[in-house]
Amino acid sequence: MEDDKPLLNYYRPSNKAILEKYATESKGNTITELSADGKWIVTNVELTDIAHFGGWNEATKKHFKDGGVFDKIYEKK
Numbered sequence: 001m002e003d004d005k006p007l008l009n010y011y012r013p014s015n016k017a018i019l020e021k022y023a024t025e026s027k028g029n030t031i032t033e034l035s036a037d038g039k040w041i042v043t044n045v046e047l048t049d050i051a052h053f054g055g056w057n058e059a060t061k062k063h064f065k066d067g068g069v070f071d072k073i074y075e076k077k
Contacts, residue, residue, distance in 0.1 A: 034040055053059040063069045 050056055050059060054062075061068070
């Protein structure tokens with residue numbers, strides 16, 4: 001059962017329409033060949049920086065102030 005834990009936590013949409021949508025939209029990230037140095041690069045990933053979120057001050061206010069996003073998702077023990 002210990003070996004099954006990663007599988008139990010893997011996200012699988014239960015809505016078949018959503019599953020089909022993302023399954024057909026995926027371009028896949030299967031590595032088909034390695035360069036001579038053995039490294040690989042995924043090129044279909046879009047990156048952003050903190051400016052996308054309004055800068056550090058805005059992101060900190062929204063996510064880490066009292067009652068912010070972090071407080072809403074964090075489980076208190």
